[in-house]
Amino acid sequence: MERAEYYKMYEHEDHYWWYRGLHELVLSYVEESSLGKPLRILDAGCGTGRLMQLLQPFGQVEGFDASKDAILLCTKRGLQNIRINNLNTWEPPHSTFDVIISNDVVCRSTVDDDWQVIKKYQTALKSKGILIINYPAFELLRRAHDTAVFGKRRYRKRDIKQQYHALGFRIRSATYRLPLLFILIFLKKFLFESWVAKDKLTSDLKPINPFVNRVLLAMHRVDNWLVRRKIPLFLGSSLFVVCQKP
16 A cells, blocks of 8 residues: 555544444454454454454454554554565465454555465465455446555456355355445546546545444444345445355
8 A cells, every 4th residue: 555545544443434344344253253262363464453453352363564654553553463574475374373364455456466365375274264355346446546555456256256166265255345335436436536637536545524434334334234144235345255264
């Protein structure tokens, strides 16, 4: 990401509706996997570390990111077990983690081969370990935000499912998320960004009215409820995948 995006993320991540909703969904699957036992968890591409904070009650949590700014902001949160690492050169330990989480990371232009990274995650997982991963969905939605966060790829569910099956993962959940946000982004892109100069466009992460934030968080929680009950959503701004190593 652009350096400034990490500092914006650090400022907003604790309360911003998008992060809170995604973190709550991830934590629900981690809690389900723990069955009361401590887990060894890796946050691959940990950003500024808010999710790592929330994961602490579930066991030993480690994280890495390619950005020095991200690691600096993680230390401001008091986090340990964090380091700089590049997914392209990362040599995964074998059968080490119960859970690996990687939210909106392999899609970035800084990642040379996204599927090689997924294979690395598979190597690092223990038998029956869980991979939780969030992707940006639908190439149609590519916009200024993607450029600001170095987003190179957007994904479709059918392609993802084929690839994960080919690697031998057992898919527990693969679903689009936030269909209303899909519509809003689509309208914003074609009605607004089409006539604004490209050098004036930035990411979507901006201060938001507290009431609007609460409304959007409530929408996100409804969406999470649907995802957890495997009620199919046929479009969305994101694609959420939970799969298990055999």
